[in-house]
Amino acid sequence: RPRPGLARFRGCLAGALLGDCLGAVFEGRSVVKLPELLSFLKGLEAAPPEEGGEAAGSARGESLPYTDDTAMSRSVVQSLLAKQEFDEVDMAKRFAEEYKKEPNRGYGMAVVNVFKKLLSPKCNDVFEPARAQFNGKGSYGNGGAMRVAGIPLVYPDIQDVKKFAKLSAELTHANSLGYNGAILQALAVHLALQEGLSRETFLEQLISHMEHVEADDKSLSDARALGFEDLPFSRRLKKIKEFLELSSVPKADVLSELGNGIAALRSVPTAIYSFLRCMDADPDVPDHYNALQRTIIYCISLGGDTDTIATMAGAIAGAYYGEEQVPPSWEQSCEAFQETQRMAKSLYELYCQRL
Ligand code: F2R
Ligand code: MG
Ligand code: MG
Ligand code: MG
Secondary structure, three states: OOOOOHHHHHHHHHHHHHHHHHHHOOOOOOOOOHHHHHHHHHHHHHOOOOOOOOOOOOOOOOOEOOOHHHHHHHHHHHHHHHHOOOOHHHHHHHHHHHHHHOOOOOOOOOHHHHHHHHHOOOOOOOOHHHHHOHHHOOOOEOHHHHOOOHHHHHOOOHHHHHHHHHHHHHOOOOOHHHHHHHHHHHHHHHHHHOOOOOHHHHHHHHHHHHHHHOOOHHHHHHHHHOOOOOOHHHHHHHHHHHHHHOOOOOHHHHHHHOOOOOEHHHOHHHHHHHHHHOOOOOOOOOOOOOHHHHHHHHHHHOOOOHHHHHHHHHHHHHHHHOHHHOOHHHHOOEOOHHHHHHHHHHHHHHHHHHO
16 A cells, blocks of 8 residues: 655644634634635735734734634544544543533534533443434534544554544444544545545545445434435535536535535535535636635635534645645644644554554
8 A cells, every 4th residue: 555645644634723723713604705705814824823922913913713623633633642543432531521621612512412421420331422412313413524534544444444433423423424424524534645546536436435334224214314315425425526527516506415514414525525626726716825725715615614614625635735735824823733743743653554
């Protein structure tokens, strides 16, 4: 198996951080006007905050805080590094402790009940609190997917990527529409790490893996129970293929077919589409922005769950293009950006050991 370079690991974590911190500024807005977004970015580029302190001449004065997306991604990474493999008890503990330490990072409304149960000494099955969510149906939110990038950065084998993406998501998301979204996002990062994959091959591989992932009894029954057709992620990936064959796709069509919401099904395919479409230039985005920047700009311009869609697309784009496309002024605007470099190096070493 060829070894991807360290630059892709750094790019992945930095892209994810950028997507979260920049996207969070706009999270929950139904409409984000491109001129406003571009002018916000211009402000960052003119005056990134100095290390740990005040930004020279900036009205903002401090770095853009990360949200639950990054807080949980960091717990995933820290657990993998501490244990040198996936360990459900350790990871669950880190999620819960991190929530207890900083509860105001913008967590999902329901997932906080999982953390509270995990913190109780009476909890002896770390998967049980997630199974009890939503009257036993489990959460289908995008929280399992938003934090999953550490898994494909540690496991080079695609079967391991699927297995541990699922288990890491099941600590909070027991509905298959939640954890299958995490598997899809993990597969996208895994493929993005591989050298020189074309847009077509990338998408074909995702479709063939997801058709298999979604064919089990629980995936079929969870989708039917919510009134969806069979293989809902695979169907949306095929819609992406159709979109990519068109010369332009109106935002309204992207929103109606793929979505910009808090459910994994309404956000993971959107992140993947954003990454793939932004391989090409966009007449609405200035030429000096590179493909990774274009990807994050496009995600945010869709509105809705902007931090989460942009962090997922940012992780994929960062793994694909590498850290060369991470602009220093953007990165330095984000809270705790220096730590991603160190974490990326440690993940890379673990990945190489497993090759
Ligand atoms: N929580 C937010 N943003 C809310 C605030 C946005 C903005 N400021 C505003 O005011 O509009 N962001 C973070 O949450 C998302 C990840 O959530 P996660 O971890 O999946 O949490 P949870 O609570 O499990 O699920 C989220 C919501 O999805 C709905 N839902 C899920 N499963 C359901 C089911 N089986 N039945 C019915 N509803 C279900 C619920 O509304 C959940 O609360 C990310 O965006 C992150 O950035
Ligand atoms: Mg968030
Ligand atoms: Mg174990
Ligand atoms: Mg969000």
